[in-house]
Amino acid sequence: MTLNNNMNYKSEKEFLNQYDAKEFESPLVTVDLCIFTLIENDLKVLMVKRSSFPEKGKLALPGGFIDLNSDSSIEETALRKLLNKTGVKSPYLEQVSTIGNKSRDPRGWSVTTLYFALLPYVDVIGANEFGDEVKWLSMEDVAINSMAFDHKELIHLARKRLSNKVSYTDIGFHVLPQKFTLSQLQKAFEILMDHKLEKKSFRRRMMAADLVQELDEVSAERGRPAALYQAKSKQPYFFARSL
Amino acid sequence: MTLNNNMNYKSEKEFLNQYDAKEFESPLVTVDLCIFTLIENDLKVLMVKRSSFPEKGKLALPGGFIDLNSDSSIEETALRKLLNKTGVKSPYLEQVSTIGNKSRDPRGWSVTTLYFALLPYVDVIGANEFGDEVKWLSMEDVAINSMAFDHKELIHLARKRLSNKVSYTDIGFHVLPQKFTLSQLQKAFEILMDHKLEKKSFRRRMMAADLVQELDEVSAERGRPAALYQAKSKQPYFFARSL
DNA sequence: CGAATAGTGTCTCTCAGACAGTATGAA
DNA sequence: TTCATACTGTCTGAGAGACACTATTCG
Secondary structure: OOOOOHHHOOOHHHHHHHOOOOOOOOOEEEEEEEEEEEOOOOEEEEEEEOOOOOOOOOEEOOEEEOOOOOOOEHHHHHHHHHHHHHOOOOOEEEEEEEEEEOOOOOOOOEEEEEEEEEOOOOOOOOEOOOOOEEEEEEHHHHHHOOEOOOHHHHHHHHHHHHHHHHOOEOHHHHHOOOEEEHHHHHHHHHHHHOOOOOHHHHHHHHHHOOOEEEEEEEEOOOOOOEEEEEEOOOOOOEOOEOO | OOOOOHHHOOOHHHHHHHOOOOOOOOOEEEEEEEEEEEOOOOEEEEEEEOOOOOOOOOEEOOEEEOOOOOOOEHHHHHHHHHHHHHOOOOOEEEEEEEEEEOOOOOOOOEEEEEEEEEOOOOOOOOEOOOOOEEEEEEHHHHHHOOEOOOHHHHHHHHHHHHHHHHOOEOHHHHHOOOEEEHHHHHHHHHHHHOOOOOHHHHHHHHHHOOOEEEEEEEEOOOOOOEEEEEEOOOOOOEOOEOO
16 A cells, blocks of 8 residues: 555656555456357357366356457457357447446455347357357356356346337347348347337338338348348437337 | 466366456546536535545545445445435435446546545535545536546546437426425426426426325415416336426 | 248337417416 | 527327228138
């Protein structure tokens, strides 16, 4: 407490020269990611099997410590973790919340900033650079598996934010491939929101909001072929009334 | 890097016994508060004049380091800071965002979790326990004063979240005293949202949402006396359409 | 033709917006 | 009576919800 007792310094420069960042005890700081995608109309979260202590062997969210030398912001930490687990560079990424308390990590007082990401489906290699096993877990499996730290709660936090936000913005587009049909779009929104939608209203609103661009192609499955569209949105869009 | 290289440990317990939290370089971690109130129909933010380095003499948001011994969560840190600057124990408090990067604090890589609070007006004592000067600053003064660290940006972040959230929830009630008239309520919403509202619609919606309880008292100023109301809300309320 | 899926027409009901009109106090 | 502010009545238009209807493919 003596070194940083800065009443004695005459200038900011002098103070900073003497400053020792290690003097105050500080918590562990991590960034965790809840990466969502849709695989065959099923919502999935990316999970990692921990290969080292603590919580070795358990499922956990991708994430970890900030690298003070290479990361210049926590957002960058999040993007780095996401890139090396999925190979994706520019997903939809949003900060959910920061959870900090003394009981969530057995190593001591710990703070984590939770992000969620939304991606079109990508195949994950199965193992990342540390040899941890990486896989897409469905929400049903999230419910029944035990998880490291408070990660199950983190997933629920992110899931809630996701449902909510999908219902009044256009972020739902981010789980789809470049080209999609309006039925696929609606289905995606329904799953993300966990809420059925009326076909006519949905289409009316997408058109009114001018969010999609019709293409000269069709997608043929069973039944009448469906027109293909692509997302138009430049800016994130907010609906005046929720869906 | 040798001590925490945990491949060598046989059990979680053994690992934790050997774990040294100081081995990884970690960022500075703080909590900052943007405490809003309304004084005579003017939006104010609580500011502190820093009495010590760094940024000595500049205006800053109340906040500071987590006390790992006495705080059991970051929310508690926020409440503690709020209590000792304002004397208020249970305000409306919401986490806005966590900002972390290597340039925001001259001492080095720094992470802050920003909260905003909403209070009915309270007189602040003028100086808090560290002898820092504490005062309510109007938003116009926020614009023209220079501030410590990135605190001006933090205020703008919090201000934006506030406007937004007021427009689709009932949090605006928290800046009013226990008893208030509907005109006062509407005025408060208008200032917080920075957006005029239609009188009839506003009243219709408050009634429809069942958010207020009429009292048997009136408030007499100029003109016709107005009925006094009190807030009914038990749960936070979300409007289906924004105001 | 029927099954399956895409896409439209249109009625109804809710509710925000606008704004004029009425009520009740003080000077 | 005038003014200031509180409060209400009521018309209009936008748009969500419901749901039946038509369209286009495959077998």
